[in-house]
Amino acid sequence: MPHAVFPNSFNAGVSQAEQRFKEFERILLYNWSTYLANPSMWFVVIDKIPNALINMNNDNTLNKEGPNKYTQFTMNQQNLFNVIENGVGCMIIHGVVLPTIEASGGRESPAMGGYYGGVVMDSINEQAQLTLQFRETHSSALDFIFRPWVELSAKNGAIARPPGDPRFIKCNITVMQTGIVGGASDPIIRKAWRFNNCQPTSVANTSLAHDGTWGAADMYVNTEWVYSDYDLHDVEMDNMSALYDQHDKSGQGVEAMRQGHFTRGPMNVQL
Amino acid sequence: MANHLVENYSIDKFYANVIRHEFSRQHQWRITNIRTGNDGLNGFIRSENPETHLLVESASIPARSINNVPVNFHGIDFNLPGNAKYTGSDSWQTTWRVDQKLNLRRVMEEWQTFVFNDRISGGSITRANDASLTMTLFDQFGMSHSTYTLYGIYPTEVGALDYNVGTDGDIVTMNVTFAYHYWDRGGVTAATMNEPINGPEVGGPSTSQTQQLGDGL
Numbered sequence: 159m160p161h162a163v164f165p166n167s168f169n170a171g172v173s174q175a176e177q178r179f180k181e182f183e184r185i186l187l188y189n190w191s192t193y194l195a196n197p198s199m200w201f202v203v204i205d206k207i208p209n210a211l212i213n214m215n216n217d218n219t220l221n222k223e224g225p226n227k228y229t230q231f232t233m234n235q236q237n238l239f240n241v242i243e244n245g246v247g248c249m250i251i252h253g254v255v256l257p258t259i260e261a262s263g264g265r266e267s268p269a270m271g272g273y274y275g276g277v278v279m280d281s282i283n284e285q286a287q288l289t290l291q292f293r294e295t296h297s298s299a300l301d302f303i304f305r306p307w308v309e310l311s312a313k314n315g316a317i318a319r320p321p322g323d324p325r326f327i328k329c330n331i332t333v334m335q336t337g338i339v340g341g342a343s344d345p346i347i348r349k350a351w352r353f354n355n356c357q358p359t360s361v362a363n364t365s366l367a368h369d370g371t372w373g374a375a376d377m378y379v380n381t382e383w384v385y386s387d388y389d390l391h392d393v394e395m396d397n398m399s400a401l402y403d404q405h406d407k408s409g410q411g412v413e414a415m416r417q418g419h420f421t422r423g424p425m426n427v428q429l
Numbered sequence: 430m431a432n433h434l435v436e437n438y439s440i441d442k443f444y445a446n447v448i449r450h451e452f453s454r455q456h457q458w459r460i461t462n463i464r465t466g467n468d469g470l471n472g473f474i475r476s477e478n479p480e481t482h483l484l485v486e487s488a489s490i491p492a493r494s495i496n497n498v499p500v501n502f503h504g505i506d507f508n509l510p511g512n513a514k515y516t517g518s519d520s521w522q523t524t525w526r527v528d529q530k531l532n533l534r535r536v537m538e539e540w541q542t543f544v545f546n547d548r549i550s551g552g553s554i555t556r557a558n559d560a561s562l563t564m565t566l567f568d569q570f571g572m573s574h575s576t577y578t579l580y581g582i583y584p585t586e587v588g589a590l591d592y593n594v595g596t597d598g599d600i601v602t603m604n605v606t607f608a609y610h611y612w613d614r615g616g617v618t619a620a621t622m623n624e625p626i627n628g629p630e631v632g633g634p635s636t637s638q639t640q641q642l643g644d645g646l
Contacts, residue, residue, distance in 0.1 A: 182502045186509075194500060194509055 190339070190402035199336040199345055201247030202254060202290065207239055208327040210310055211303060219324075220306055223313070230302045238299050247334070250299055252378050254333055255289035256351065286384055288331065288353055294364065294377040304361050304381050311357045316384070318355075328355045331383065337393070339402055348393045355386035457567045460485045460523075461576075465540050466553050466560035466583065484533050486602060488523040490564065490577050491612055492516040520585065521607045526600055527590060537587045537605050544583045557581040557610050566616075575617050581610035 185192035210219060214230040221227050242248050261282045266275030292300055307327065314325040330352055337348035362380040395401055459482055496511035527533050545552040557580040566575045588604035 179502070183507075186500060186502075186507055194498065196512070198512055 188403075190337075190399040193337075195335070195337060195348070199338070200254065201249075201334050201336075202251045203245060203332040203334065204242050204248050204329055205332070206329045207242060207303065208307065208310060208329070210314075210324060210327060211235075211306060214302060214306065220309060220313075226306075226309065228302060228306050234297045235302065238297055238303055242299060242303065250293050250295055251290055252293050253289075253291035255291075256333065257285040257287055259284045286386075287359075288356065288383040288385060290331070290381050290383060291378050292381060293374070294379055300361055300364075300379050300381070304358050308358050308361060311359060316355075316357065328357050330354055331356045331385070340405055343405070346393060346395070347391075350391040352389045352391070353383070353385040354388060356383045358383050451569065453566065454569075457569070458488075459565055459567070460488065460562060461565040461573075462561070462563035462578075463582075464559060464561045465543070466555050481533065481536070484526045484528065486524045486526050488521070488564065491518065491521055491579065491609075493612075515609075515611050518610065519608045521579065521582075521609060523605050523607065525603050525605060527603050531590075534587070534590065534603060537584055537603075541584045541587055553583075555581055555583045562607070562609070573616065576615040577612055578615065579607070579609040579612045582607050583609075 186194070212235070213232065214228045214235060215221070216229075218228070221229075241250055259282070261279055263277060263279040266278055292304070294300055310327045314327050317325075319326045332353070333351040334347045335349040335351075336345035339346050358381050360380075360382040364379055365376075461482060463481065492515075494514050494516045496514060498509045498511040499506035500509055501507070525533055525537075543553050544555065560582050561578050561580050562582045563576050563578045565573045566577075567573050584605050585608045586604075586606040588606070590601050590603055592601065
């Protein structure tokens with residue numbers, strides 16, 4: 159855009175640079191929707207462990223087929239099931255790697271006497287893989303739940319089956335990302351990924367050693383999952399920035415915190 | 430409205446404020462409760478070493494911090510608050526006066542060994558609400574007004590004892606370093622913070638806000 163007058167803000171009384179500065183401040187500090195998200199505010203919900211994994215004893219079909227064999231006491235297994243299927247979140251998950259998405263594109267080979275070729279797009283290339291990092295725990299979900307589950311993935315494949323089918327081994331995994339909404343309020347779910355028809359494909363190896371010290375990171379193990387598709391949900395409150403502004407200015411949150419109370423967040427995403 | 434130095438910050442106002450709120454003194458503090466955790470260890474300190482609360486010499490009310498997250502625009506750092514950290518929660522330092530038969534030393538050694546015994550690979554799962562240490566702060570009338578409780582505490586290091594025949598009878602002290610998960614505060618709230626300091630003879634604090642020295646040890 160051509161400039162009719164070289165810098166003219168003195169005469170006009172308006173500085174475009176200052177407007178940009180103020181706009182940056184507004185979106186960073188005064189607008190809930192564009193506030194910097196906190197990367198550690200998230201949790202994962204796994205809705206269902208396959209029935210084929212229940213009662214991991216000699217009568218289990220997986221054990222009968224072999225060659226590997228898993229033996230787990232019922233109550234220990236139930237304890238792990240409760241932890242993994244807990245509706246408030248599976249708290250033995252330490253980390254999540256969300257999938258990338260890309261569509262490759264570029265120019266065709268130069269043609270027509272040295273002119274650039276046109277830009278063309280290839281089909282979408284989505285990484286249909288979700289990584290969940292679990293903590294190895296005394297009673298091992300990694301080796302008594304997810305390891306045999308990977309075997310089920312290999313034996314039963316990825317064929318769509320109804321939930322009642324004993325070979326139904328898929329689950330839905332929801333990754334909730336939350337955002338702060340006040341000093342004394344529960345965070346709200348600002349974004350939710352629901353990965354549909356998930357099944358694990360690998361449990362990473364672990365190394366054991368007699369080193370003198372160890373850190374928790376030594377007990378973090380990656381599992382890889384495939385899924386058919388995902389649904390992405392925005393925060394389920396329209397005009398969230400205005401709502402937050404109203405809540406913030408009311409002073410209720412701060413007053414509640416001063417009195418030692420915490421308010422419940424206004425809503426949760428219903429998937 | 431103009432803010433006038435003499436009107437608002439005079440020595441008279443300063444003096445009146447001191448009378449009303451006093452200052453916190455470094456000695457108005459004790460460790461009043463230690464719970465060593467599960468595995469039958471609750472009450473261990475109490476039963477094994479009843480004078481523990483009299484032997485502590487120094488410690489600190491621990492810090493809490495928020496990680497600062499700078500977001501840049503044209504080189505300026507806009508500083509946003511990140512996550513909270515309980516600064517120093519992996520190395521909270523205390524100093525203790527050691528009794529002559531080293532009961533305190535023994536208790537700390539045994540507590541630490543209960544946490545992890547290298548000889549038998551045995552140990553205790555340190556639980557947040559079962560293993561705790563409470564510090565109580567007192568006013569000049571000996572009445573407690575605030576407590577700080579550190580949850581999930583265990584001794585990471587029981588320090589060395591220094592002996593020297595060339596000294597003039599100095600008592601032996603011992604540093605013990607603890608780790609904990611987090612802490613919380615009890616006692617004074619926003620609703621009571623402006624109550625003046627009053628001794629028992631002039632009415633005294635209400636019983637709901639106070640407890641006697643050593644309570645719960």
